[in-house]
Structure formats: structure tokens, C-alpha cells
């Protein structure tokens with residue numbers, strides 16, 4: 131069954147948020163029974179809503195001295211690169227294991243439906259660079275926590291994490307050790 135998603139809060143009181151929220155959907159019992167999967171692919175079918183999503187992040191991060199946008203595989207690869215290009219930052223892919231050919235550092239993590247691991251090319255960032263982590267959804271926060279650890283191990287400063295959707299009842303925000311998290315839409 132498909133259920134329309136709605137924005138619970140409109141932090142910025144921006145009319146674009148409602149269009150973004152209503153262009154996404156929730157799919158019950160995917161990928162396993164009992165889960166409510168937040169599907170951003172329908173947002174990508176709506177060029178206006180997709181552009182508004184990228185624009186909201188670009189407006190927030192332009193002029194903040196951010197030189198690294200790190201995107202989490204796979205869906206952080208959709209939102210991260212257009213944000214990086216627009217703010218004049220490099221894009222660093224944080225990939226699942228054994229996908230990157232160079233020297234990597236790795237972080238294992240636990241998520242809603244299992245365990246996984248993220249890897250980053252160690253030479254992709256310079257110590258002291260200001261970075262932003264981008265993904266589509268924050269659920270338990272395990273993925274973002276691993277991403278932050280990778281960047282900090284490489285000496286970068288993580289300024290903020292940015293996601294399109296937060297699932298507040300899973301309390302992912304609490305896993306980030308106080309690191310700021312900016313989201314456009316909250317939904318259970």
C-alpha cells in the first residue's frame with residue numbers, strides 16, 4: 131500500500147517544503163515486513179520538487195566555507211553532487227565495501243535492517259577541510275554516524291549533516307554526538 135507523506139514541521143516556513151513532502155511516498159513492508167520505506171524516487175520524477183530540494187540545501191550552505199560534500203551510497207549520490215557543484219565544493223563518495231580502488235578507511239555500522247560498512251578514499255580530503263554529509267534519509271543515525279567518523283578520522287571538520295527526510299521516532303539525531311542535522315521533512 132502506498133501512503134502519501136506529509137511534512138510535520140516546516141522549519142523555514144517555506145512553501146517549497148510542502149511540494150517536496152507531497153512528492154515522496156512511503157511503501158509498507160519494504161524491504162522487510164513491518165518496515166515503512168521512505169521512497170525518494172518519486173521526488174526525482176518531479177523536476178520542480180527535485181530542484182527545490184537541491185536549492186534549499188544550496189541556499190543554506192552557500193558561503194559557509196564548505197569545501198567537501200560527502201555523499202552516502204547510494205541515495206546520497208543523488209543529492210550530494212548538485213549541491214557540491216552549486217556551492218563550489220568537491221564531492222566525496224562514501225561507498226559500500228570493496229567499491230573504491232584506492233587506499234580506504236572503513237567504518238562498520240548498524241542500521242534498521244541489518245549491518246553495513248562505509249569506506250572513503252583517505253586522500254580525498256585534507257586535514258582541516260570543512261565538510262557536509264548528505265544523504266536522503268536519517269533513520270537510526272548509524273549511517274550518518276559512520277560517515278562523520280570517516281571524515282573526522284581523515285582530519286576534516288564536519289560542519290553539519292543534511293538529509294531530505296528524518297524519521298524522528300528512531301532517534302537518529304541522538305547518535306550524532308551533538309553534530310548539527312538539518313532536514314527538510316520529518317515523518318514516521
Ligand SMILES: O=P(O)(O)OC[C@H]1O[C@H](OP(=O)(O)OP(=O)(O)O)[C@H](O)[C@@H]1O
Pocket residue numbers: 202203204205206240241242246265266267268269270271272273274302
Ligand atoms: O539512519 P540509518 O538507520 O543508518 O539509515 C539511513 C540509511 O539507510 C538508507 O540506505 P541503505 O543502507 O538502505 O542503502 P542504499 O541507499 O544503498 O539502499 C538511507 O539511504 C540511508 O543511507
Ligand SMILES: Nc1ncnc2[nH]cnc12
Pocket residue numbers: 165166167168169241242267269270297
Ligand atoms: N524507513 C526507511 N526508508 C528509507 N530508507 C531507510 N533507511 C533506513 N530506514 C529507512
